[in-house]
Amino acid sequence: MNWExxxxxxxxxxxxxxxxxxxxxxxxxxxxxxxxxxxTLALRFxxxxxxxxxxxxxxxxxxxxxxxxxxxxxHPDLAVVQxxxxxxxxxxxxxxxxxxxxxxxxxxxxxxxxxxxRFEEAHISAANALxxxxxxxxxxxxxxxxxxSSEALLPTIVSRCEVLRLRPVPYEIVSAGLxxxxxxxxxxxxxxxxxxxxxxxxxLRLHGSPxxxxxxxxxxxxxxxxxxKGRVERFAYAEKLARDKAALVDVLQTWLSLWRDVxxxxxxxSTPPTNADQLEAIENLAGQFGLETAHQAVTALxxxxxxxxxxxxxxxxxxxxxxxLPKTENPPTFx
Numbered sequence: 001m002n003w004e005x006x007x008x009x010x011x012x013x014x015x016x017x018x019x020x021x022x023x024x025x026x027x028x029x030x031x032x033x034x035x036x037x038x039x040t041l042a043l044r045f046x047x048x049x050x051x052x053x054x055x056x057x058x059x060x061x062x063x064x065x066x067x068x069x070x071x072x073x074x075h076p077d078l079a080v081v082q083x084x085x086x087x088x089x090x091x092x093x094x095x096x097x098x099x100x101x102x103x104x105x106x107x108x109x110x111x112x113x114x115x116x117x118r119f120e121e122a123h124i125s126a127a128n129a130l131x132x133x134x135x136x137x138x139x140x141x142x143x144x145x146x147x148x149s150s151e152a153l154l155p156t157i158v159s160r161c162e163v164l165r166l167r168p169v170p171y172e173i174v175s176a177g178l179x180x181x182x183x184x185x186x187x188x189x190x191x192x193x194x195x196x197x198x199x200x201x202x203x204l205r206l207h208g209s210p211x212x213x214x215x216x217x218x219x220x221x222x223x224x225x226x227x228x229k230g231r232v233e234r235f236a237y238a239e240k241l242a243r244d245k246a247a248l249v250d251v252l253q254t255w256l257s258l259w260r261d262v263x264x265x266x267x268x269x270s271t272p273p274t275n276a277d278q279l280e281a282i283e284n285l286a287g288q289f290g291l292e293t294a295h296q297a298v299t300a301l302x303x304x305x306x307x308x309x310x311x312x313x314x315x316x317x318x319x320x321x322x323x324x325l326p327k328t329e330n331p332p333t334f335x
């Protein structure tokens with residue numbers, strides 16, 4: 001059994017063995033891109049170590065009160081700690097309060113668990129506060145930490161955790177999982193798998209949130225139109241985008257995925273495109289601009305996203321990007 005996960009069988013096998021043998025570590029670090037399944041895997045492990053009626057050693061039933069509350073992140077012995085909003089800052093007081101609660105015995109479960117999400121967003125003082133908890137682990141306590149990568153955390157934190165590095169899942173496995181779990185037609189499941197970049201959690205979000213797909217469509221429509229516009233129109237669009245940094249980042253990530261597909265097409269790669277529903281547009285752009293310009297567009301988008309992550313002036317960064325994007329009198333259309 002794979003704990004009803006889509007992919008990551010190797011990680012499930014490792015954790016299942018730990019839970020079944022009672023030899024679980026006091027801290028685990030789950031790394032990988034957002035939407036790849038870090039939180040889901042951590043919660044499945046939390047169920048496995050605390051389920052009072054497992055189907056088999058290391059295999060939670062998934063239906064008892066304990067499993068149900070852990071799934072909803074509402075169990076009294078599961079503390080969830082994260083920044084107030086994605087892209088925010090996890091504060092030291094949150095980690096200190098967690099440390100105090102972990103000193104108490106479990107209320108009703110076998111283990112007290114702490115789930116620290118997106119820990120790369122932790123303030124340095126919060127990271128140091130967690131380090132103290134890791135250095136002096138309490139009995140019957142397991143820490144579950146998620147982050148984009150281990151390189152984003154203090155090396156002393158990483159060294160005290162069992163690290164499971166999750167990578168994007170092959171499209172075929174994500175597609176098959178979506179068909180089995182949701183009953184989706186093969187073509188729809190394959191599109192979601194590719195749009196998600198092999199991240200099962202994000203593929204499920206795309207299916208369950210039509211507004212995400214609508215925003216993606218609008219951002220691509222806007223981009224194709226911008227390619228034929230001059231500086232005045234581009235700067236006006238940049239001003240509008242810069243008002244909402246989170247929305248801006250989403251738009252630029254969508255554009256980046258498109259230009260990566262163009263780059264692969266221009267370079268003759270056989271890799272399936274992420275934007276599988278935009279094959280004509282990808283061929284159009286690859287034919288018009290070629291490998292060098294596609295590479296320049298990818299570089300400009302990556303640089304802008306990095307600048308935004310470093311909290312530079314949002315509008316200025318966006319305007320510079322508008323100057324760097326290529327121009328054509330024959331832009332593609334969506335779909």
